[in-house]
Amino acid sequence: MSRLIRNCIYLGKNTLRDKTFFFWSILYPILMAIFFYTAFSGIVNQEFEPVDLGVSPDSYFVSIFEEIEILNVHEITEEEANEKLLSDEIYGYVDNDLNLTVKESGLNQTIIKQILDQIVQVGGLNVPVEQVDMMVDYTISNNQNADTLIIIFYTLIAMVSTYGVFTGIETVSLIQANLSEIGKRMNIAPLRKSDFIISGLVGGFIMNVISNTLLLLFMHFILKLNLFTEFKYSMLFILLGNLFGLSLGMMIGSSNKKSTNVKTLIAVAVTLFLSFLSGMMSPDIKIILDEKIPILAKVNPISVITDNLYKINLLGITDDIYEGLGAISIYIIVLNLISYGFLRRKSYDSI
Amino acid sequence: MTVYKYFIKIALRNKGIILGYTIMLLVFALIYGGTGSEKIVNFEETRLNIGVINHSNGELSNTLVEYLGKNNNIVGTKEDEDFIKNQIFLQAANAVIIIPEDFEEKVINKEQSIEIFRDDRKVETYQTQNQINKFISFANATYGKGDFDLSNVINALDNSVDVNFVKTSNGANQDINRWFKFYYNFVSYVILAIYIAVIGFVMNDFTHMEIENRRKVSSKKFLNYNQEIYLGQMSIAIFITSILILGSVIIRGSQLSEVHFSKYVLNTLVFSFSALCLVFLINNITNNKFFITGMSTILSLGTSFISGVMVPQEFLGERVLKIAKFFPTYYFVAINNKDIVSLLDVRYEIFMQLLFGLGFLLIGLYFSKVKQKS
Numbered sequence: 001m002s003r004l005i006r007n008c009i010y011l012g013k014n015t016l017r018d019k020t021f022f023f024w025s026i027l028y029p030i031l032m033a034i035f036f037y038t039a040f041s042g043i044v045n046q047e048f049e050p051v052d053l054g055v056s057p058d059s060y061f062v063s064i065f066e067e068i069e070i071l072n073v074h075e076i077t078e079e080e081a082n083e084k085l086l087s088d089e090i091y092g093y094v095d096n097d098l099n100l101t102v103k104e105s106g107l108n109q110t111i112i113k114q115i116l117d118q119i120v121q122v123g124g125l126n127v128p129v130e131q132v133d134m135m136v137d138y139t140i141s142n143n144q145n146a147d148t149l150i151i152i153f154y155t156l157i158a159m160v161s162t163y164g165v166f167t168g169i170e171t172v173s174l175i176q177a178n179l180s181e182i183g184k185r186m187n188i189a190p191l192r193k194s195d196f197i198i199s200g201l202v203g204g205f206i207m208n209v210i211s212n213t214l215l216l217l218f219m220h221f222i223l224k225l226n227l228f229t230e231f232k233y234s235m236l237f238i239l240l241g242n243l244f245g246l247s248l249g250m251m252i253g254s255s256n257k258k259s260t261n262v263k264t265l266i267a268v269a270v271t272l273f274l275s276f277l278s279g280m281m282s283p284d285i286k287i288i289l290d291e292k293i294p295i296l297a298k299v300n301p302i303s304v305i306t307d308n309l310y311k312i313n314l315l316g317i318t319d320d321i322y323e324g325l326g327a328i329s330i331y332i333i334v335l336n337l338i339s340y341g342f343l344r345r346k347s348y349d350s351i
Numbered sequence: 352m353t354v355y356k357y358f359i360k361i362a363l364r365n366k367g368i369i370l371g372y373t374i375m376l377l378v379f380a381l382i383y384g385g386t387g388s389e390k391i392v393n394f395e396e397t398r399l400n401i402g403v404i405n406h407s408n409g410e411l412s413n414t415l416v417e418y419l420g421k422n423n424n425i426v427g428t429k430e431d432e433d434f435i436k437n438q439i440f441l442q443a444a445n446a447v448i449i450i451p452e453d454f455e456e457k458v459i460n461k462e463q464s465i466e467i468f469r470d471d472r473k474v475e476t477y478q479t480q481n482q483i484n485k486f487i488s489f490a491n492a493t494y495g496k497g498d499f500d501l502s503n504v505i506n507a508l509d510n511s512v513d514v515n516f517v518k519t520s521n522g523a524n525q526d527i528n529r530w531f532k533f534y535y536n537f538v539s540y541v542i543l544a545i546y547i548a549v550i551g552f553v554m555n556d557f558t559h560m561e562i563e564n565r566r567k568v569s570s571k572k573f574l575n576y577n578q579e580i581y582l583g584q585m586s587i588a589i590f591i592t593s594i595l596i597l598g599s600v601i602i603r604g605s606q607l608s609e610v611h612f613s614k615y616v617l618n619t620l621v622f623s624f625s626a627l628c629l630v631f632l633i634n635n636i637t638n639n640k641f642f643i644t645g646m647s648t649i650l651s652l653g654t655s656f657i658s659g660v661m662v663p664q665e666f667l668g669e670r671v672l673k674i675a676k677f678f679p680t681y682y683f684v685a686i687n688n689k690d691i692v693s694l695l696d697v698r699y700e701i702f703m704q705l706l707f708g709l710g711f712l713l714i715g716l717y718f719s720k721v722k723q724k725s
Contacts, residue, residue, distance in 0.1 A: 019641060020641060023641070023645055024645075028645070028648070028649070031649060031653070032652070035652065035653055035656040035657070036656070038656065038657060038667075038668075038671050039656040039657060039661060039662045039667060039671070040662060041668065081517075082517055082518075085517045086517065086690060093517075098512050099512060099513045099514075099515060100512050100513070100514045100515070101514075101515045101516070101517050102514060102515075102516060102517065103516070103517050104516070104526055104528075104529065105526060107474060110478075113511075113512065113514060114478070114481065116512040117510070117511045117512055118485065120510045120511065120512055121485070121489070121507045121508055121510050121511075122489075122507075123510075124506065124507040124509075124510045125489055125492060125493065125503060125504070125507040126503065126507075127492050127493060131492040132488055132489065132492040133461070133488055133491065133492070134484070134485070134488050136461045136484070136487075136488060136491075137463065137484060138457075138458065138461075138462075138463060138464050138465055138483060138484055138487045138488075139448075139463065139464075139465045139466075139467045139480050139483055139484065140463045140464075140465065140466045140467065141467055141469065141480070142466055142467060142468045261640045261641065261644065264641075264644065265368070265548070265644055266367070268644065268648060269367075269368070269371050272648070273371065273375060276375060276379075281379075281661055282661055282662075285379065285382060287442065287472060287473070288382050289382065290441065290442050291442050292382070294441065294442075307440075310440070311437075311440060315436045315437075315440060317433055317436060317437060317440075319433065320437070
């Protein structure tokens with residue numbers, strides 16, 4: 001046990017001095033959080049502005065449009081309308097026969113079309129207009145408490161939780177004689193490699209959890225984001241993410257003879273690509289992928305963590321977390337078995 | 352041409368990086384293309400998946416469900432809040448409505464009657480709420496002598512206005528243009544990431560002390576050596592940029608005539624030049640692989656986020672855009688987003704990108720001189 005603790009301390013110190021760890025596990029996630037916050041805060045704080053609509057000055061409907069709060073009516077001719085449509089000064093133009101001209105499809109154009117449809121439909125109902133009371137809301141909203149943008153931050157947390165991958169790569173490199181000087185010494189010294197690997201993993205796990213905590217504190221206190229309502233289960237997924245990252249790192253580290261720099265790049269590429277599929281670059285990607293290839297969210301470990309963080313904290317659903325926990329656990333076991341296969345009984349004829 | 356040959360050879364050893372980013376771009380473009388193309392021909396409300404639990408089963412509620420089914424897909428659901436939330440989260444349903452037993456009575460009394468679970472992530476789900484309210488309001492308007500005139504309601508709801516698309520002076524189809532804007536905006540991210548990583552790694556190998564010393568004692572002239580290095584950098588840059596441009600031709604080749612394609616190509620070439628100059632600057636500041644990997648990720652992602660690649664420029668704050676103006680990506684995205692008649696309309700943005708390129712080149716040369724002296 002004391003040997004384990006001693007090795008943990010040595011490897012922990014080694015990790016702390018390692019600039020790869022400092023950059024990828026501490027600095028990079030914080031920079032990413034700042035980028036996301038800067039870029040997406042504009043969307044979060046966006047205020048709804050009236051939709052600019054061009055209407056023919058002779059139109060019978062001008063007064064009706066002017067009464068609609070969400071429309072900003074511009075009385076203009078058809079020639080002027082073309083110019084204003086192209087320069088995005090108006091989103092639609094309505095002629096005397098209620099035909100709509102737009103530049104492209106979009107939300108504002110859809111709003112205009114729905115208003116026009118409603119006018120035509122009320123006319124087609126053949127009842128006095130006063131009888132149609134459109135002000136009543138017959139629905140009781142029970143909206144999904146969902147926020148697309150939060151997905152991005154959950155994805156970032158999920159991605160960073162797997163950044164134990166760098167420590168995994170480093171630990172494995174340290175014990176392989178063909179990859180590092182320490183590895184050469186390790187192989188001729190009467191030391192058990194398994195002790196060293198376990199110490200490396202425990203040390204790496206602790207260091208990465210600390211770096212995750214720094215990111216969470218930064219998000220909470222500096223960016224003022226309240227991401228967690230259910231801390232216990234959230235931490236469970238973050239911790240499993242750490243174990244997954246370490247296992248993936250061990251697998252990448254042991255499976256090939258490339259340099260640590262190249263392996264780091266492979267790790268960054270793999271985690272970045274999985275995060276991209278989980279919606280980190282754009283929430284729309286996740287929405288579209290979930291719609292078209294739903295199985296992807298179940299097999300992509302970063303998606304599994306993101307989805308569960310989302311469900312646990314925003315929807316308050318904790319019943320089916322075991323599916324996600326199980327999926328990541330299977331990944332961890334499989335990756336470790338593969339790494340074991342690569343590492344066991346390795347001997348070198350020449351180095 | 353030994354230097355040039357080895358430059359290309361080492362660069363192509365990093366094919367994993369080129370392939371990885373290119374595949375990411377193409378996957379992104381294909382996914383986006385799938386949704387974008389549907390909007391080209393039609394201007395229709397999106398068909399949503401709606402779950403319905405109907406406890407009323409009266410004529411009014413059945414006609415409502417029938418009406419919703421005409422414009423949406425009705426999917427199965429269960430009256431269990433957790434199940435519904437999960438179903439909406441997984442997008443198996445975009446909205447779920449629960450119609451109560453005393454629906455007709457509540458409608459006549461103009462009371463809130465239908466419980467609706469909507470997916471806030473999809474703004475289109477507001478349309479379900481609108482459809483329900485419109486249907487009930489219309490039904491109520493026809494209510495008389497203890498009955499609703501539902502066939503009249505359905506006939507009225509079938510009416511809609513015609514939508515025409517404005518003809519642009521350059522003949523560009525706006526919906527197709529949207530895909531190209533998206534694709535080429537994302538290209539800037541990929542170009543920066545690949546250029547910095549691939550060319551940076553090769554330069555790292557060439558500036559290795561042992562190699563440098565060997566070069567110094569060889570008969571190879573420094574000028575010739577540099578010429579071959581820059582030729583190698585340009586060849587790799589042209590190769591990567593061509594792949595990316597080719598990607599758009601393969602995916603949307605049949606629609607090239609409907610957009611101002613030359614604008615996108617010219618813009619990408621100019622941006623590639625300025626990105627190459629940035630790589631030149633970085634390589635003269637450092638040849639540390641670790642730093643290069645970091646710069647490749649941070650600079651490409653960072654400038655993409657603040658310049659409008661990931662989030663449209665109109666949603667970014669003024670302060671963010673002010674910072675973005677110090678990077679060529681901002682001007683690259685601005686050109687992609689601009690509707691133009693001739694290439695002269697984007698001369699300012701092109702000029703700015705070239706200016707950035709020149710700036711990077713000059714600062715790079717300064718650092719190179721400092722390095723040579725030391």
